Amino acid sequence: MTTLGVRQRKPRPLLGSHAFLLVLTVALLAPVVWAILSSFKPAGEIIRNPLGFDPATFTLANFRGMFQDVPIGSGFLNTGIVLVAKGAITMFCAPLAAYAFAKYRFAGRNLIFGAVLLTLMLPTIVLVIPLLLEMKELGWVNTYQALILPGSVDAFAIFWMRQVIAAVPDELLDAARVDGCGEFGIFWRVVVPAIRPGLAGLGVLTIMNIYNDFVWPVVAASSSRMATLQVVLSTLAQNISGNRVGADYATVTGELLAAASIALVPLLILFIVLQKHFINGILAGSVKG
Numbered sequence: 001m002t003t004l005g006v007r008q009r010k011p012r013p014l015l016g017s018h019a020f021l022l023v024l025t026v027a028l029l030a031p032v033v034w035a036i037l038s039s040f041k042p043a044g045e046i047i048r049n050p051l052g053f054d055p056a057t058f059t060l061a062n063f064r065g066m067f068q069d070v071p072i073g074s075g076f077l078n079t080g081i082v083l084v085a086k087g088a089i090t091m092f093c094a095p096l097a098a099y100a101f102a103k104y105r106f107a108g109r110n111l112i113f114g115a116v117l118l119t120l121m122l123p124t125i126v127l128v129i130p131l132l133l134e135m136k137e138l139g140w141v142n143t144y145q146a147l148i149l150p151g152s153v154d155a156f157a158i159f160w161m162r163q164v165i166a167a168v169p170d171e172l173l174d175a176a177r178v179d180g181c182g183e184f185g186i187f188w189r190v191v192v193p194a195i196r197p198g199l200a201g202l203g204v205l206t207i208m209n210i211y212n213d214f215v216w217p218v219v220a221a222s223s224s225r226m227a228t229l230q231v232v233l234s235t236l237a238q239n240i241s242g243n244r245v246g247a248d249y250a251t252v253t254g255e256l257l258a259a260a261s262i263a264l265v266p267l268l269i270l271f272i273v274l275q276k277h278f279i280n281g282i283l284a285g286s287v288k289g
Helices: 015-038 043-048 061-069 072-103 109-121 124-138 144-148 155-165 170-178 183-194 196-212 215-220 229-234 236-243 249-273 275-285
Strands: none
Touching: 015 249, 043 249, 061 072, 061 249, 072 109, 072 144, 072 155, 072 183, 072 196, 072 229, 072 249, 109 155, 124 215, 144 215, 155 196, 170 183, 183 196, 196 229, 196 249, 215 229, 229 236, 229 249, 236 249, 249 275
């Protein structure tokens, strides 16, 4: 005997929630859209009509002036070098440390992991002076070593990956050991493929943190030659005023918006391309085995 299935009624969307999310999205994106559009306006028009945009006045003058007055190219280069090197260290060492905390039993494991978590409570500003003195003793001030090594394996990355790796079944690891696989081989061939969503989420967060980092680079790299992008952006007004005689407020504002728009593009592309992986990584990191 067969029964006719009853078509389930789909839940109606919550209009109020959608409206709230729409308003929130507009509020968050409005300053970004305004900055990008204003960077293509004549400098004087930004001051006279800050909220309007006339396509007939479209110009690249702010970008041309900014490239002449500001060493933004060297800022991108230094940030790229730090991003590749520091990101590689984080993505390799943090999962290894997390694997040890998640899957090995050894004396003092919980105590050591607790000490690692305690470092999350320390404000960054508290660590700046001790780290700077250490860099001075090593002769690393104004070098890539100072920009890359401190904080390359932070407590949050270890905690994140421990939560992800803890969900990997121990039976998989035991089966690999029975097959004669070494410990690092187990990590590389069994654990890493199983935690790819978590690694992707960590990768996006790592890139964003390194790209946006300002406090440590401005202290460790005081020379303009080693300045990262965020340090360059923080000194734009001084550079523009110093390199262009008679630069007025409108000119400085236009070039500031042009530089900020260029700096924003890589992060927007990154998030759009890796949005799915980032969301999956967030969900993977929220699971505890």
